[in-house]
Amino acid sequence: MKITVDRDRCVGAGMCAMTAGEVFEQHEEDGRVVLRMTEPPAQLTDDVAEAEQLCPSRAITVDPAAG
Structure with a gap:
């Protein structure tokens, strides 16, 4: 899987950081998403998918076929 984020969007x-903190965190100054890894291990697939679904601004895109 490959993850991209749109920080402008x-x-x-903070739902992503709460759901998949190994992959996402919030920038200290502006609170927006910071991607900690673009291609996380398979065991994080469910958490990343949930973070994508919970994102209210749809700033997270997951391509399950990439990586």
Whole structure:
């Protein structure tokens, strides 16, 4: 899987960091998403998919076929 984020679209809700903290974190200054890894291991697939679904601004894109 490969993950991309759109920081301009992010509203800083933090659902991604709470759901998949190994992959996402919030920037200290503006609260927007920071991607910690673009191609996480398979065991994080469910958490990443949930983070994508919970993102209120749809700033996270997951391509399950890439990687």
